[in-house]
Amino acid sequence: MKVLFLAAEATPLVKVGGLADVAGELPRALARHGVDVQLALPFYPGLKAELAGLRPLATVEVPRPDGVQTATVHALEVDGRRVWLIGGEPIDAAPAVYGAPEQDAAKFIFFGIGALQACRSLGWEPEVVHAHDWHAAPSLAWMRTASFGWDRTPALLTVHNLPYMGTGGEAALAGYGLRPADDPQLPDWARQLPLPLGMSHADWITTVSPSYAGEIQTPAFGCGLEAFLASRAGRLRGILNGIDPRVWNPGADAALERRYAIDSLEYRLTNKTALQRIFGWPEHGRTPLLAMITRLDVQKGVDLALDALEALQDVRWQFILLGRGDPAVEAQAEAFAAAHRDRAAFIPQFDPFLSRRIYAGADMLLVPSRYEPCGLAQLIGLRYGAVPVVRATGGLRDTVEPYASEAQGTGFLFDRADPQALADSLRGAIQVHADTRRWAGLQRRGMAADFSWAASAAEYSDLYLQASAERRARSGG
Numbered sequence: 101m102k103v104l105f106l107a108a109e110a111t112p113l114v115k116v117g118g119l120a121d122v123a124g125e126l127p128r129a130l131a132r133h134g135v136d137v138q139l140a141l142p143f144y145p146g147l148k149a150e151l152a153g154l155r156p157l158a159t160v161e162v163p164r165p166d167g168v169q170t171a172t173v174h175a176l177e178v179d180g181r182r183v184w185l186i187g188g189e190p191i192d193a194a195p196a197v198y199g200a201p202e203q204d205a206a207k208f209i210f211f212g213i214g215a216l217q218a219c220r221s222l223g224w225e226p227e228v229v230h231a232h233d234w235h236a237a238p239s240l241a242w243m244r245t246a247s248f249g250w251d252r253t254p255a256l257l258t259v260h261n262l263p264y265m266g267t268g269g270e271a272a273l274a275g276y277g278l279r280p281a282d283d284p285q286l287p288d289w290a291r292q293l294p295l296p297l298g299m300s301h302a303d304w305i306t307t308v309s310p311s312y313a314g315e316i317q318t319p320a321f322g323c324g325l326e327a328f329l330a331s332r333a334g335r336l337r338g339i340l341n342g343i344d345p346r347v348w349n350p351g352a353d354a355a356l357e358r359r360y361a362i363d364s365l366e367y368r369l370t371n372k373t374a375l376q377r378i379f380g381w382p383e384h385g386r387t388p389l390l391a392m393i394t395r396l397d398v399q400k401g402v403d404l405a406l407d408a409l410e411a412l413q414d415v416r417w418q419f420i421l422l423g424r425g426d427p428a429v430e431a432q433a434e435a436f437a438a439a440h441r442d443r444a445a446f447i448p449q450f451d452p453f454l455s456r457r458i459y460a461g462a463d464m465l466l467v468p469s470r471y472e473p474c475g476l477a478q479l480i481g482l483r484y485g486a487v488p489v490v491r492a493t494g495g496l497r498d499t500v501e502p503y504a505s506e507a508q509g510t511g512f513l514f515d516r517a518d519p520q521a522l523a524d525s526l527r528g529a530i531q532v533h534a535d536t537r538r539w540a541g542l543q544r545r546g547m548a549a550d551f552s553w554a555a556s557a558a559e560y561s562d563l564y565l566q567a568s569a570e571r572r573a574r575s576g577g
């Protein structure tokens with residue numbers, strides 16, 4: 101089975117958010133199911149500079165109603181799999197991976213069409229085209245409507261984050277001759293936006309957790325597309341993301357002060373003490389050390405965490421926040437850390453090295469997201485014995501099992517997206533933390549949970565087969 105992945109980012113070449121991990125790691129797991137994934141990425145100027153010696157394989161045409169653009173095609177082997185790099189003027193014009201909406205839309209539409217043309221021109225025909233997020237969604241519409249000829253090729257679209265629909269991309273779609281979706285379930289404002297347009301042409305839509313697939317069919321999470329998504333319920337499936345257990349392994353993580361495993365949990369304390377020392381805090385083993393490692397985005401509920409901690413003045417805790425993002429959220433975090441220097445720190449950086457040390461030393465990992473399509477941090481937290489305290493939403497609900505007794509649960513969940521609900525949940529967690537035996541049980545169950553990619557890959561590969569069989573049946577061949 102040959103599958104073309106289209107994505108804006110993928111490890112190890114381009115990494116901004118969780119999408120990169122999925123697009124980079126899932127193909128490796130799919131290979132074990134006999135699925136040959138080739139991945140196409142935009143050839144961003146930054147990547148071009150890094151791969152300066154790479155020679156172009158071909159140029160292909162990207163047709164527009166007002167003329168033709170040229171895309172360059174480079175290819176590279178990563179992990180024994182081909183990665184196509186699609187370059188050209190619209191990509192050079194918007195060099196940051198994510199920047200201004202209109203320019204990004206033009207860049208990503210150009211990329212998607214260029215990628216399909218490249219496969220055709222170099223003689224590699226996928227049996228499934230699998231697009232990720234709004235960036236790649238228009239290519240599915242183009243494949244279906246531009247007389248490209250791949251009418252029997254199933255089109256899958258994975259939604260990693262529904263609110264990002266490519267708003268501002270209306271003109272760019274028209275510029276590439278893509279007409280508005282004609283699905284009566286789509287509201288007018290959505291018909292000429294990249295993500296809904298792609299969804300209207302996809303054979304299957306997937307989300308990155310089962311709960312999120314259900315949630316987006318409701319007004320609270322559907323962003324105005326809930327009726328459309330509910331009308332597609334039979335073609336909408338949630339497949340949980342995984343993590344690579346070799347990449348995330350506290351027993352072999354070179355960043356840690358001290359490595360540890362399920363049967364040597366006591367060594368974790370060295371990592372906790374090391375963190376307390378960095379911030380000049382009392383090196384108390386019993387004081388709960390709380391952490392958040394996240395993009396500072398309204399989605400992630402950093403404000404909820406800060407307000408909840410304000411409400412827990414009477415309780416002992418220490419708190420580390422690592423991440424950057426929205427300037428308003430950064431300012432709030434800075435003010436909070438300044439007011440609580442003796443026990444709170446804010447490090448406005450993406451720092452993979454420090455993040456590993458925090459996962460390994462923190463007692464609890466806070467993930468109070470307002471919505472969470474899957475979430476990666478809680479999976480790493482579980483694997484590293486940093487017990488997750490999470491909002492019961494999306495992938496968080498699907499991966500953290502609520503603490504129920506000495507023998508059951510891997511973390512703590514709360515329902516309402518408000519500081520009081522989180523504060524109550526934290527109070528409960530901190531009480532359990534005081535009982536070292538119960539706490540170690542929680543940690544061990546979390547560390548033993550299996551969130552490797554194997555299960556996801558099996559589901560995607562089944563879906564590819566099903567989608568192919570459906571298309572064959574429909575076209576009578």
Ligand code: GLC
Nearest residue numbers: 118119260308472473474475
């Ligand atoms: C987006 C979502 C996150 C998900 C990731 C990868 O970043 O916000 O929940 O884990 O995509 O699918």
